[in-house]
Amino acid sequence: MLGICVEHFRFHCAAGQRLICIGSCCACVQRHIRSPGVYRHEACSLWPLNPVIGHLTQSDDRKFHAVLTKFTLVLGGCASGKSYFSEKLILSSSLSRIYIATAQAFDAEMDAKILRHQKMRGPHWRTCEAPFDIPSALKGVKTGEIVLIDCATMWLTNHILAEHDIDAQTDALILAIHACPAPVVIVSNEVGAGIVPENALARRFRNAQGRLNQQLAAEAACVIGVMAGLPFALKGALPDGVTP
Template sequence: MSGPLTLVIGGAASGKSAYAEDLVINSGLPMVYIATAEAGDGEMTERIAIHRARRGIGWETRENPLTPGEELAALPPDRAVLLDCATMWLTNQMMRGDDPARAEDEFLAALAACRAEVVVVTNEVGQGIVPEHALSRRFREAQGRLNIRLAAQADRVVQVVAGLPLVLKGGAG
């Protein structure tokens, strides 16, 4: 029996991570944070530090930029998990040259099998202009397909815009 899955989707700097953190904090369960970002440069190092500081204490952090399904499989049902974020995970897959469709299937299967309560953060990337570069266009398409499949699998989907949640599917946000 899998635990409930919530997808929190929004644009960059929309407040989606803070909203997702609050969902996990308010669950009352022991909290696990699965981080998918890699600090490849100074700006990413700073962003990761800001996220860590905002979360504060009480979180068990597991860093897994490529195979978060391994972390999900190991979790007991009495946990609330924040996976932040599916967009960085997909970026990591594509930058390594991995097949995003295969990786996506494995990731979604791991989410379906996870017994813990899971909140996944992802970026909405389809509302902007068509990217100039082929890799950017491939990424946008892959991210769109991943988001569609995540939303279909999720019990609840919440879009965050300017820090405001809008429930798109499932119960109250």
């Protein structure tokens, strides 16, 4: 056991099921079962029951607003606490909270995982389902709100499986984030720390995720990494009140 989450794409074919390992993925994305015309997602079982983050204080909301006025990217591996940290970061703000969800549920296991996410977030969020079209969801955001997009990896996976133009979709996503009148925090998975995947689709996913993370990081005003529940600054500085 390598202690890492391994994604799998299973393709149903006439000869039976063929298992294709998508590679050693530090990001807890999802396992994807693909039938002709149907995508079914199985939630990864490696889910942190007791997520831990850096200490967030209720110091001065304006300090958080100053950091989040443009665009914040939060990166982390599987079960690193990145989503929990991002949610707590947004909860430290007095702005109205918008949650843009990119995962799709096709079975009871994924339904249960989404429910856990909802319970972890708590009330007082407006949720928008956007597995493909985040730009349209951002068009409805107004000044006085703050947005959490969770996560870029599921959004990317959805587009890869649908054989969409990833470059065009990424360009549209970045333009929409910059055009949004509210602060945006986007969560993404770091997948480049594992072994080289053994098949072409796995390598395509890994490389696409790496390129997406680099593009988002280049555009973000602040990039925060999360490892073992502890945040650290990759670009810019941690918001005041957040300590490892």
